[in-house]
Amino acid sequence: MDLYGRDLLTTQDWSFDELMTALELATKMKRDRFNPRWMKVLEGRTFFMFFYNPSVRTRQSFECAATELGGHAQYLTPETMRLKTAATAGETIEDAAKVMSRYAAGIGIRILEDKVTRYGEGWELIKEYAYWATIPVSSMADDRFHPYQGLADIMGWAEWFGEGPGRPNFEALRGKKLLLTWAHGALARSWCSVQEALLIASRFGMHITLAYPEGYDLDPEVIGWVKANCAANKADFEIIHDPEAGYEGAHVVYSRNWMSPQAYEGGVFRKQEEIQKALQYPQWIVTAEKMARTDNAIFSHPMPVDRGHEVTDDVASGPRSAIYDIAENRLHVQKAVMALTMGNL
Ligand code: CP
Numbered sequence: 001m002d003l004y005g006r007d008l009l010t011t012q013d014w015s016f017d018e019l020m021t022a023l024e025l026a027t028k029m030k031r032d033r034f035n036p037r038w039m040k041v042l043e044g045r046t047f048f049m050f051f052y053n054p055s056v057r058t059r060q061s062f063e064c065a066a067t068e069l070g071g072h073a074q075y076l077t078p079e080t081m082r083l084k085t086a087a088t089a090g091e092t093i094e095d096a097a098k099v100m101s102r103y104a105a106g107i108g109i110r111i112l113e114d115k116v117t118r119y120g121e122g123w124e125l126i127k128e129y130a131y132w133a134t135i136p137v138s139s140m141a142d143d144r145f146h147p148y149q150g151l152a153d154i155m156g157w158a159e160w161f162g163e164g165p166g167r168p169n170f171e172a173l174r175g176k177k178l179l180l181t182w183a184h185g186a187l188a189r190s191w192c193s194v195q196e197a198l199l200i201a202s203r204f205g206m207h208i209t210l211a212y213p214e215g216y217d218l219d220p221e222v223i224g225w226v227k228a229n230c231a232a233n234k235a236d237f238e239i240i241h242d243p244e245a246g247y248e249g250a251h252v253v254y255s256r257n258w259m260s261p262q263a264y265e266g267g268v269f270r271k272q273e274e275i276q277k278a279l280q281y282p283q284w285i286v287t288a289e290k291m292a293r294t295d296n297a298i299f300s301h302p303m304p305v306d307r308g309h310e311v312t313d314d315v316a317s318g319p320r321s322a323i324y325d326i327a328e329n330r331l332h333v334q335k336a337v338m339a340l341t342m343g344n345l
Helices: 018-031 036-040 057-068 095-104 119-133 145-159 192-203 218-231 272-277 322-343
Strands: 044-051 071-076 106-110 137-139 177-182 206-209 237-240 254-258 298-299
Touching: 018 044, 018 145, 018 322, 044 057, 044 095, 057 071, 057 322, 071 119, 095 106, 106 119, 106 322, 119 137, 119 237, 137 145, 177 192, 192 206, 192 218, 192 254, 206 218, 206 272, 206 298, 218 237, 218 322
Parallel strands: 044 071, 044 106, 106 137, 177 206, 177 254, 206 237, 254 298
Antiparallel strands: none
8 A cells, every 4th residue: 555645634534454454563563563664765865853832742753753764853933933823924934945955854843822813723824735735744742633633543453452562463452342531630631642543443333432521522523423433333422511421331441631621711721710610520531440430441641641630650651551552652653654654664
């Protein structure tokens, strides 16, 4: 399958076979991480990592990925690029994307939370880069999607229901139940990770229970795609508003705080209001007592974890926590996608 030159803005844009091509290569790369054959895949090539927001996993794993493929990852921020914005004169996205395409093999962009003034603005910026660039553009997390996180999630779950690290069984996920639950917290997070997790879980035939307090609806268009994916895979989808329900029969419990649809009222990110509102729901937290009601579920979270709010320490660091395996998988899925879309395999 030829994926050379393809953008990755959400996993929903790729066919199931294309996703499996990336995941199978990621598995090979994980099992045989430092094989010299991978070291020539990006030899002499540069990947631009353009960050509007900070990161631990994304920056570090992309930089390691480029190194392990024999290439280089260059860290860029808007402050270093003199770009045109609503408030300042500067270079247009058309000019920046066309020039960046003359230098690098690919561009990754992260734009989240306080760097946008309305939901969807970050996604639109990445789509505009993808429109003008002649090299692959991918989202390293925007306000709608986080495709590499979704790939790492599904690989991690398939490893836990397969034969362990580097030995995933993707077919085993079909018919398993994912409980994806909102959690209270002090970070007022974007919707990208949870929306991407819902999209990819539904592509792989998982039953989904989505739990959140009234007033925390996600993007209705994305939820429509999730429902359609579930229907195509004969999987169930339900939304509940009870912090205690949904655990029975769950195989994967995923918790995450996310902002409400009112977060950008007035054209600014109302972070403090969102945090104060979220902290009024202390019962929305994953605990060992709740996990005990599941079908021996694993705990999943894209990280960074807001411990004590989104999940208790004993669950986050417990024997059924998949968080570090999934964080590690960011490296492997990114290597695979970079190799397939911009490399010399
Ligand atoms: N999960 C994730 O994207 O982590 P970072 O924000 O640390 O990159």
